Amino acid sequence: MLLGFPEYAPQAAALAAATSRDCAIVDVHRFPDGESRLRLPPALPADVVLCRSLDHPNDKLVELLIAAAAARELGAERVTLVAPYLCYMRQDMAFTPGEAVSQRIVGRMLAERFDRVVTVDPHLHRVSDLGEAIPSGDPLALSAAALIARFLQAQLRAPLIVGPDSESEQWVAAIADAAGFDGVTCTKTRTGDREVAIELPSCDMTGRDVVLVDDVASTGHTLVRAAEQCRARGAARVDVAVTHGLFVGEAIDVLRRAGIGNVWSTDSVTHATNAIPLAGLLATALAPAG
Amino acid sequence: MLLGFPEYAPQAAALAAATSRDCAIVDVHRFPDGESRLRLPPALPADVVLCRSLDHPNDKLVELLIAAAAARELGAERVTLVAPYLCYMRQDMAFTPGEAVSQRIVGRMLAERFDRVVTVDPHLHRVSDLGEAIPSGDPLALSAAALIARFLQAQLRAPLIVGPDSESEQWVAAIADAAGFDGVTCTKTRTGDREVAIELPSCDMTGRDVVLVDDVASTGHTLVRAAEQCRARGAARVDVAVTHGLFVGEAIDVLRRAGIGNVWSTDSVTHATNAIPLAGLLATALAPAG
Numbered sequence: 001m002l003l004g005f006p007e008y009a010p011q012a013a014a015l016a017a018a019t020s021r022d023c024a025i026v027d028v029h030r031f032p033d034g035e036s037r038l039r040l041p042p043a044l045p046a047d048v049v050l051c052r053s054l055d056h057p058n059d060k061l062v063e064l065l066i067a068a069a070a071a072r073e074l075g076a077e078r079v080t081l082v083a084p085y086l087c088y089m090r091q092d093m094a095f096t097p098g099e100a101v102s103q104r105i106v107g108r109m110l111a112e113r114f115d116r117v118v119t120v121d122p123h124l125h126r127v128s129d130l131g132e133a134i135p136s137g138d139p140l141a142l143s144a145a146a147l148i149a150r151f152l153q154a155q156l157r158a159p160l161i162v163g164p165d166s167e168s169e170q171w172v173a174a175i176a177d178a179a180g181f182d183g184v185t186c187t188k189t190r191t192g193d194r195e196v197a198i199e200l201p202s203c204d205m206t207g208r209d210v211v212l213v214d215d216v217a218s219t220g221h222t223l224v225r226a227a228e229q230c231r232a233r234g235a236a237r238v239d240v241a242v243t244h245g246l247f248v249g250e251a252i253d254v255l256r257r258a259g260i261g262n263v264w265s266t267d268s269v270t271h272a273t274n275a276i277p278l279a280g281l282l283a284t285a286l287a288p289a290g
Numbered sequence: 291m292l293l294g295f296p297e298y299a300p301q302a303a304a305l306a307a308a309t310s311r312d313c314a315i316v317d318v319h320r321f322p323d324g325e326s327r328l329r330l331p332p333a334l335p336a337d338v339v340l341c342r343s344l345d346h347p348n349d350k351l352v353e354l355l356i357a358a359a360a361a362r363e364l365g366a367e368r369v370t371l372v373a374p375y376l377c378y379m380r381q382d383m384a385f386t387p388g389e390a391v392s393q394r395i396v397g398r399m400l401a402e403r404f405d406r407v408v409t410v411d412p413h414l415h416r417v418s419d420l421g422e423a424i425p426s427g428d429p430l431a432l433s434a435a436a437l438i439a440r441f442l443q444a445q446l447r448a449p450l451i452v453g454p455d456s457e458s459e460q461w462v463a464a465i466a467d468a469a470g471f472d473g474v475t476c477t478k479t480r481t482g483d484r485e486v487a488i489e490l491p492s493c494d495m496t497g498r499d500v501v502l503v504d505d506v507a508s509t510g511h512t513l514v515r516a517a518e519q520c521r522a523r524g525a526a527r528v529d530v531a532v533t534h535g536l537f538v539g540e541a542i543d544v545l546r547r548a549g550i551g552n553v554w555s556t557d558s559v560t561h562a563t564n565a566i567p568l569a570g571l572l573a574t575a576l577a578p579a580g
C-alpha cells in the first residue's frame with residue numbers, strides 16, 4: 001500500500017497506479033495549538049510506502065516521523081519513504097563553528113525510521129553519496145535529468161543549457177549530454193539569503209535560446225542574476241527548468257519581471273509550474289506490490 | 291551549560307542563574323524555504339541542559355532534535371531537556387481506529403535524544419505516569435500547583451477553585467488543598483475543536499470569587515463556557531489561572547468578552563499573562579552545575 005499526504009495526493013495516486021499499489025491519503029488535522037493529528041488506514045499490509053516531499057519541512061517532517069511509527073504499530077513491517085524533494089540537504093557542513101550539520105542529523109532521523117529512502121536529485125555538494133547523508137537502508141537518489149532533457153527536446157530546438165553556479169554543473173552536464181545540447185556553467189558568490197553575484201563563462205549567446213537549469217529553485221534570485229547575464233550576452237530568450245520548484249514568496253513574480261519566459265518544474269513539489277511528472281521514474285525504484 | 295532558544299531566552303537565563311550555569315541562546319535562522327539553521331556554542335561541556343517549551347511544536351521540535359544531536363557532536367555527553375510545556379501529550383490513545391498515538395511516538399523521539407526530560411504539569415489523562423509517555427531516563431513531571439496556590443493566596447481571599455472538566459480535577463484538588471480553598475469540578479462534553487458544553491456540579495456560588503484553573507488553556511472556549519455557568523450561578527467575579535497559557539488566536543479577547551477578570555499563567559509558555567515564574571521550581575530538578 002502507498003500512503004500519500006493531502007498536499008501531495010495526486011502524485012501519490014500516480015505513483016500508486018504506476019506500481020499497482022492501493023493508495024490512501026493520510027488524514028492530517030492541524031489543531032489550533034499547532035499540533036497535528038494523523039489518521040492512517042487502521043490495518044496496514046507488511047509493505048508500506050509513504051510518499052511526501054519535504055519542502056517547507058518542519059511540520060511535514062514531524063508528521064512523517066509520526067506516520068512512520070504509527071504505520072509500524074498498525075502492521076507495517078517494511079516502511080519505505082519516497083520523498084522526491086528531501087529537506088536539509090544543503091546544510092552539509094558547519095559553515096561557521098557550532099553550526100548543526102542538519103543534513104547528517106536529519107538523514108539519521110530518516111534512516112532510523114525508514115527501511116529505505118528514495119529521492120530525486122538531492123542537493124549533494126560536498127557530500128558525494130546519499131548514503132553519507134542517510135546512513136542506512138541503501139538510499140536511492142534518482143535523477144530527473146533525462147526526463148528534463150526529453151521534455152526540453154519537445155519544447156525547443158538546440159537550446160543552450162546554462163547552470164547558474166558550479167553546484168549546478170552536474171545537472172547541466174546530464175541534461176545537455178542526454179539531449180545533445182550545448183551546456184555551460186556560471187560561478188556564483190552568495191552574500192545573503194536573497195543576494196547573489198553571478199559570473200558567466202566566456203561564450204557567445206547571441207540569438208540563442210537559453211534554458212537555465214538547476215536542481216532546486218527557492219527565492220529565484222540566483223536564476224534572475226543568471227538570466228540578466230545571459231540577456232546581456234545577447235540571448236534571444238531565457239527559460240527555466242528545475243527538478244524542485246520551491247519558488248518561495250514572490251519568486252515567480254521575480255522571475256517574470258526579469259523577463260524569463262517559461263518556468264518548468266517536475267511535480268516533485270506541487271506548484272503551478274509543474275510540467276514533468278515523476279511517477280514513471282519513481283516507479284522504477286519500487287518493486288511491484290507483493 | 292544551559293542552552294535556551296530565542297523565544298524562551300528570559301526563562302532560560304533565569305533557570306541558568308538559579309542553577310549557577312552559564313547560559314547561551316541557540317542562534318536560530320529560518321531560511322526562506324522553511325528550513326532552520328541552528329548555531330550552538332562551538333565547544334560544549336559534558337553536561338548540557340536544553341531549555342525550550344514545545345507549544346506550537348513542529349518547528350520547535352525539529353530544531354530541538356537537531357540541537358540535541360549537534361550538542362553531542364560538539365562535546366556534550368549528558369543532554370537534559372527542560373521543556374516546561376511538553377507537546378503531543380493529549381493524543382494518548384487512538385480516538386478513532388488508525389489514529390497515531392502521538393504522545394507515545396513523540397515521547398520515544400525525546401527519550402532517544404535526551405538523557406532526561408523535565409517538564410511541568412504534563413497533560414496526562416489516561417496515562418498516569420510520564421514514564422509511560424517518555425520511556426527512558428527517569429523523566430520528571432513537576433507540578434506548578436503549589437506555586438499557583440501561593441500566588442492566589444496573595445491575590446484573593448478564600449476564592450472558590452473551579453475546574454472546567456474532569457481532567458482538571460487533579461489541579462483543582464492540588465491547588466485547593468495547598469491553599470486551603472474550596473474546590474469543585476465541572477463535566478465537559480467536546481463537540482469540536484472550539485465547541486464544548488460544560489455542566490457545573492450543584493454548589494452555591496452566590497457572591498463568591500471564582501478562579502477557574504486548568505493545566506493548559508488553548509482557544510479559551512472551555513474556560514468561557516465554565517465562566518458563563520459560574521456567573522449564572524451568582525459568582526461575583528471569575529478569574530483564570532493556568533499552568534500553560536497557549537491562548538491561541540483570539541483566545542484572550544474571547545475570555546475578556548466573557549467577562550473574565552484576571553488571566554494568570556506561569557511563564558511555561560511566553561505570554562502577556564505570565565505572572566508566575568517557574569525557574570525556582572525547575573531548578574529543584576537540576577543538580578547544581580559541576
